[in-house]
Amino acid sequence: MREYLKFYIDGKWVDPVAPRTLDVENPATEQVCGRIAIGDPADVDHAVQAARTAFETWSQSTRAERLDLLAAIAAEYQRRAADLAEAITEEMGAPAALAAGPQVKMGLGHLVTSMDVLKNFQFEEQHRSTLVVREPIGVCGLITPWNWPINQIACKVFPALATGCTMVLKPSEVAPFSAQIFTEIIDAGGVPAGVYNMVYGDGPGVGSALSGHPDIDMVSFTGSTRAGIDVARNAAPTVKRVTQELGGKSPNIVLDDDDFANSVAAGVRAMMLNSGQSCNAPSRMLVPAKRKDEAAAIAAEVAGQIVVGDPDNKQAIGPVASKVQFDKIQGLIQRGIDEGATLVCGGTGRPDGLGTGYFVKPTVFADVTNDMTIARQEIFGPVLCILGYQDLEQAVEIANDTEYGLAGYVSGADLEKARSVARRIRAGSVAINHGFDLTAPFGGYKRSGNGREWGQFAFDEYLETKAALGYG
Template identity: 70%
Template sequence: MREYLKLYIDGQWVEPVALKTLDVINPANEEVAGKIALGAEADVDKAVKAARKAFATWSQTTREERLDVMQRVLAEYQKRFGDLANAVTEEMGAPASLAQRAQVPAGMGHLATAIGILKDFKFEEDRGATMIVKEPIGVCSFITPWNWPLNQIMCKVAPALATGCTMVLKPSEVAPFTGQIFAEIMHEAGVPAGVFNMVHGDGLGVGVPLSTHPEVDMVSFTGSTRAGIEVAKNAAPTVKRVHQELGGKSPNIVLDDDVFAKSVAGGVRQIMTNSGQSCNAPTRMLVPSKRMDEAIAVAKEAAAQVTVGDPTGNAMLGPVVSKTQWDKIQDLIQKGIDEGATLVAGGTGRPEGLDKGYYVKPTVFANVTNEMTIAKEEIFGPVLSILGYDTLEQAIEVGNDTEYGLAAYVQAEDLSKARDVAKKLRAGQVSINGGGGDMMAPFGGYKMSGNGREWGDFGFHEFLETKAILGYAPKQEA
């Protein structure tokens, strides 16, 4: 059993001011997998002050100095690849294949991308007699989720390091093992003391102090819209920058063409990835009403092929992360049944043969209307809603009829039609025919899906202030 009872502050592993612990549950077997120390306001204060002190020197480092540190971090990350993959599977139930193929590589990819960007990034620009300077914003607090833990840690840490910011990380207390190992990586890589700090804890004990602390210049939060609103409220009195990547209820518009069946099956498989625990998951599939019966048949067959079981084995679908999430998903599945949607596959309860662990049946509803709860609320589980449309204009209208705007998807044989639909969807990222995996593409949402963008050079700008130095260039003699 893992025991992580220290916090990482100012380049050292330190005891919390007052030791309080939390058990971490393995969602596959519901047993205690480890124990972490829970930090508190006093620990946050120590970490923020360490970051503030380090900012004075780290912000003045050269591009080459920061590149050297980041390349050392990448080397250490690669050394711990296996440890990170095992931790992801143990803490949040991602199948081993997904952990090795996507979860761990995602973090590594963001770091490698940031290194490449930093080599040529322009921090200064001449505009006549004025110099425009991009400077690090300062001390940043990062509050990260459990569903893609390394992806979300690194898409904040990497650009912050690259731009000269210092930081305090609060990884999810539900899935903290990867955060712990990541802090070990940063230590072994020789990141200067105080540049990176990590405080384990929950939202009330650590998240709130990180959002309210007057010496924090920016808070970057990834999680639910409800929690994101609270972070923004807490940050408002100190007028710090707030970056949020929040919830989603992404439409997946399937056009009426010869690849219809392939598109429907692919949409089912995609929603099942990571047990549906992705904020950008294509949870609302829109199909032509006249082909609803065909969509039901294809979706039922695709869902039946999804295997559920022990994430350390060969199952495609592991458990969801916690009993809290399992209960919420079960309630929403029942609401779908009660409100009259057609249950195509799955339903309430655990899959057959699994009497322990937070496993959810791969579930598909059809004949869903956009007024139903399952079409409006973010379920965050392996649950797909299929809605019908009569015209493409109606599909776009329904697709946009949500308080969210994180992602959207279009499936079409005719690329020109797909492009036209994509341009009309109100979402921060739209994928055509499975296009994805571009770490240079900005990631973030419209509406209640958040503000700001992560990934690539767009992520760099979130961590920079803009200064105009007038009269920088000497005036020319007449």
């Protein structure tokens, strides 16, 4: 039973201003596995003031000083990797292989990438007689979700540290254990007092206080589009910078070529990763209409081989993170059935043999049309929709017919054709044959947010641009 009842403020573990706790549930067992303290605006104010004071010195730190700190954190991160993985499995249900693999390793990847970018990043540039300077924006409020808890913390914290910003982190109260260990890592790495602060809490109590605080210069939020709108509204009166990485309903256009079977299978596996709880999951698979039945058969076979609930099986998927998510997903699966989509495999209810835990059957729908609820709403579970297209013109039209624009996918053997289609998808990132690049910009078009994370593109979000005219 974990108990994390203090916040990390000004280089110390401190008690909340008004003690209040929240139980944390293990989604695999439906049992309480820990308690955390829950903050309020007074705790946020305490943390923000510590960050504001620390900004005066950290913003003037040298490149070498920041690199030394990041290197010390990297060493401690690797030492505590197993602790992070264990916490992620317990708090949000990621099977051991996923937790110790992508979940933890993505965090280290963002750390190493930030160090690499920092080594050569140009903070000053001469334009004729004007010196253009990139300066840290100030105190940053970082609000992160539960689905990739360390990845989302790392891709915000490390660029902020590298650019000379100070920060207050509000991790998800649904999956807070890994944030505690991450904070212990930061502390052991020697971060100066006040540069990094962490306050547990919910959206109304801590998230709103952060986004509306007059001494916060920038808010970086990852979560639902609904919550992202609230963050932007709270931030508007103080005209602070707001970056958002929000929801998605990403299309995966499968080309009609000899690699069709492999492309469909890869799309199913990518959709089911992390129990479908990824904002960029390829949840709408677009296939040639004449091959819909073939695609459905392949998808059913692949999804049927996925083990649910076995943490030792590398193909396993764990539970979804909470009862709220489980109930939402069940309702949307039933909605798909009611609206006439063909249930190829999966469906409502828990998988056989799993009477406890928020486990969802890997589910595939065929004969989906783009006006159905399951094609419009982000389900955030292991549910794949297969839609048909007559030609690539229609495929692109369907792909772009969504309020979201976080990601897109094109799968097939014809690389030139895939490249051409990828250019036409209105999304922040488009992966050809599920390509991956930790240094590529990550963020969305339309209601999927604004701003970019990852690599050098993340640095831009944490910097202001100053022109010193007549400099020489």
